[in-house]
Amino acid sequence: MIAWALTQAILAGNFLGGQYDALRLHALGARAITVTSAVQIVILAWVWRSTGRRGPFFAGVVQTLLLVAEFATGELRLTALHVPLGVLLVAGIVQLVTMIWRIPLPVRRAGADLGATR
Numbered sequence: 001m002i003a004w005a006l007t008q009a010i011l012a013g014n015f016l017g018g019q020y021d022a023l024r025l026h027a028l029g030a031r032a033i034t035v036t037s038a039v040q041i042v043i044l045a046w047v048w049r050s051t052g053r054r055g056p057f058f059a060g061v062v063q064t065l066l067l068v069a070e071f072a073t074g075e076l077r078l079t080a081l082h083v084p085l086g087v088l089l090v091a092g093i094v095q096l097v098t099m100i101w102r103i104p105l106p107v108r109r110a111g112a113d114l115g116a117t118r
Contacts, residue, residue, distance in 0.1 A: 038064055
């Protein structure tokens with residue numbers, strides 16, 4: 001998600017800097033990051049179920065809803081909303097990834113490793 005977000009920021013900067021071909025790639029990237037975020041919700045539901053941590057799931061839902069709003073503001077050329085929302089989304093995506101990476105891995109039983117070595 002971070003790579004998608006940074007790519008979107010770079011493409012937006014290129015477009016605003018006069019490279020108008022970057023807008024088409026930025027629109028394709030918007031579709032890709034929105035779909036990826038929706039798929040991420042399914043994965044975060046599994047994380048919630050397996051670890052009991054629900055925060056990342058709800059953050060992922062909010063992120064996806066904001067990405068849909070970001071997509072709409074871009075399509076409607078509402079730049080005054082689109083650019084600041086994009087900046088907030090990049091920060092939020094980094095926060096969500098950090099939240100996910102901080103979830104501790106489940107503890108393995110000692111006997112579980114014995115079966116794998118035979």
